[in-house]
Amino acid sequence: xxxxxxxxxxxxxxxxxxxxxxxxxxxxxxxxxxxxxxxxxxxxxxxxxxxxxxxxxxxxxxxxxxxxxxxxxxxxxxxxxxxxxxxxxxxxxxxxxxxxxxxxxxxxxxxxxxxxxxxxxxxxxxxxxxxxxxxxxxxxxxxxxxxxxxxxxxxxxxxxxxxxxxxxxxxxxxxxxxxxxxxxxxxxxxxxxxxxxxxxxxxxxxxxxxxxxxxxxxxxxxxxxxxxxxxxxxxxxxxxxxxxxxxxxxxxxxxxxxxxxxxxxxxxxxxxxxxxxxxxxxxxxxxxxxxxxxxxxxxxxxx
Ligand code: HEC
Ligand code: HEC
Numbered sequence: 001x002x003x004x005x006x007x008x009x010x011x012x013x014x015x016x017x018x019x020x021x022x023x024x025x026x027x028x029x030x031x032x033x034x035x036x037x038x039x040x041x042x043x044x045x046x047x048x049x050x051x052x053x054x055x056x057x058x059x060x061x062x063x064x065x066x067x068x069x070x071x072x073x074x075x076x077x078x079x080x081x082x083x084x085x086x087x088x089x090x091x092x093x094x095x096x097x098x099x100x101x102x103x104x105x106x107x108x109x110x111x112x113x114x115x116x117x118x119x120x121x122x123x124x125x126x127x128x129x130x131x132x133x134x135x136x137x138x139x140x141x142x143x144x145x146x147x148x149x150x151x152x153x154x155x156x157x158x159x160x161x162x163x164x165x166x167x168x169x170x171x172x173x174x175x176x177x178x179x180x181x182x183x184x185x186x187x188x189x190x191x192x193x194x195x196x197x198x199x200x201x202x203x204x205x206x207x208x209x210x211x212x213x214x215x216x217x218x219x220x221x222x223x224x225x226x227x228x229x230x231x232x233x234x235x236x237x238x239x240x241x242x243x244x245x246x247x248x249x250x251x252x253x254x255x256x257x258x259x260x261x262x263x264x265x266x267x268x269x270x271x272x273x274x275x276x277x278x279x280x281x282x283x284x285x286x287x288x289x290x291x292x293x294x295x296x297x298x299x300x301x302x303x
Contacts, residue, residue, distance in 0.1 A: 027173025029122050031110040036137050040105070043145020051143040053284035054205040055132065059277040060089050063155070074099070075153030080126055081234055084219065085162035087126045095152035108144045109137060115176065122172035124160070125180075125219070131207035133182040139205065179220040185209060186226050188299050198296025201289060206282075211239050211274065228303035237273065245302035256294035257287065 052058065062071040064078050076091040093099035100108065103118055110116040115129040123129065135143075165171045185203045188195060202208045213221045214230030229241035242248050248256065255266040260282040263271040271279045282290065 023174075027170070027177050029114070029116040029120050029173070031106070031114055031116045031120070034106055037104075037106040037109045037141075040137055040141040043142045045142070045146050045149060047139070048142035048144075048146025050285060050289075051135075051139050051205055052146055053281045054201055054289070055135075055143070056207070056278055056281045057092070057147075059274075059281065060127075061092050063153075073151045073153050074147065075155040076157045077155055082126055082219075083233065084166040085160065087124065087160045087162075088157040090157050091153055091155050092147065093153040093155075094148050094150055095154055098154045098156050099152060101148065101152060105141060105144055109140045112140050112143075113137075113182070115172070115180065122169045122176070124169075124172060125175060128207040128210045130180055130221070131204060131210055133180070134184075134200065134204035175218065175220070178218065185223055186300055191299060194292050194295045195299045197289065198292035198294070198299075201293055202296050206293070208242070212242050225303055227297070227300055232273075234274070241303060242297055243300050243303045244298060248297065249302070253291055253294045253298075256297065257290045260285075260290045260293070261287075 057074065058066075058071040060078060060080065061074040061076055062078070063073060063075045066073065074091065074093045076089045076093075078089045080087040080089060091099045094101040096102040107118040111118070111123060111127075112129060113133045113135060115123045115125060115127070115133075117123050160167070184199065186199075188199065191199065209221060209227055211233075212227045212229055213223065214225050214228065215233060216222055219233075227241070227243045229239050229246065231238050240246055240248075251259070251266055259265055259271065260279060262283075263276065263279045265271070282293075
């Protein structure tokens with residue numbers, strides 16, 4: 001009997017081991033090949049600055065209450081509420097100890113496009129790498145070069161306050177298995193170069209879908225409702241539908257570009273909520289990029 005039950009036990013342990021090994025194989029952090037980050041050359045700092053505005057990094061990583069030029073000090077410290085707990089945004093300034101000043105381009109690139117931190121750990125998708133995954137290595141290189149020119153800050157953010165099981169970074173592997181990919185969010189037949197540029201900006205650095213697309217119970221984007229709006233994940237109010245099925249169907253390209261540049265809608269309402277900071281960032285982009293975003297928003301399926 002003893003030997004039978006110990007065999008059963010041993011069998012269970014082996015099975016559990018196989019299960020855990022399979023789970024680990026499926027969900028372990030997977031950085032990109034080093035070759036992706038080699039030979040990218042000297043960063044173009046003008047383009048790098050445009051990527052930081054398109055990516056809205058300052059909206060999360062600037063110090064609480066920072067305005068004007070001070071937003072470029074990426075000292076972190078803001079609290080980001082979510083259904084899973086409160087995240088405290090880290091310092092990504094050029095400080096070699098408190099920030100990312102000592103990181104390699106590969107470390108930065110894997111954080112941005114794979115959600116893998118410098119120790120090989122999973123990062124939480126509240127950092128919108130699920131969108132940034134679509135950024136080109138060239139843009140990542142330009143962005144990293146530009147961030148290194150910004151002021152250093154020695155600020156250290158407190159640890160995140162997350163409930164179980166969200167406090168376990170390994171669990172993020174399961175989330176990635178379900179939701180993470182770097183494929184286009186929508187297939188657009190006959191997209192011209194302008195629409196393609198808009199698709200890149202919106203689905204990649206702009207991460208517009210992270211707010212404008214509704215989420216399921218595990219926080220994954222309902223991509224069949226791409227940009228269709230929904231309840232605000234930060235709790236208050238709702239986020240508008242920005243497909244041609246929403247109010248924006250009546251906005252011309254000039255109306256849309258004007259909204260991004262000035263914050264005024266065609267009926268002279270001014271932008272509010274979380275979009276106010278997004279708009280301030282977008283206002284730094286070249287007009288052609290704002291026109292491309294507008295063209296893409298007109299081309300996506302109406303919801
Ligand atoms: C919506 C808020 C938000 C935005 C926008 C955002 N981040 Fe973050 N970022 C976070 C959070 C939250 C974390 C912490 C993730 C974690 O602990 O796993 C983070 C982590 C990081 C890290 C890893 C830092 C570390 O010490 O491990 C890097 C690098 C980073 N962000 C760079 C950027 C850049 C560059 C941009 C703009 C292109 C950006 N982030 C935009 C919220 C944001
Ligand atoms: C952090 C969340 C967030 C992100 C990211 C975001 N938006 Fe918004 N957006 C909002 C909210 C909230 C509103 C409603 C603003 C208001 O009430 O004035 C809005 C409004 C808009 C509107 C006006 C729609 C209307 O019916 O009035 C447009 C257009 C828009 N966003 C486009 C974009 C684009 C393009 C991006 C990406 C570059 C983007 N948004 C990224 C939250 C966000």
